[in-house]
Amino acid sequence: MLSLDKLTGCIEIMNSCLYARAESDLEDIWLAMQSLCNIESLTLSFAESVPTNSGDDSGNFYDYGVNAE
Numbered sequence: 001m002l003s004l005d006k007l008t009g010c011i012e013i014m015n016s017c018l019y020a021r022a023e024s025d026l027e028d029i030w031l032a033m034q035s036l037c038n039i040e041s042l043t044l045s046f047a048e049s050v051p052t053n054s055g056d057d058s059g060n061f062y063d064y065g066v067n068a069e
Helices: 004-019 025-037
Strands: 044-051 057-064
């Protein structure tokens, strides 16, 4: 069972995910998850759908915590 602090941390991270609108928001979420889970290595990814004028959706995919090499 999660402690109250861990549960509160999970809810805060989920809330941050709901309001993330830019790639720069990933770092704060990534650091919070890393701290909550007490780990040094973590990969965080998200994808977003972007409507286009043609009616088709285009997508963007972002990674944080992955070496660019």
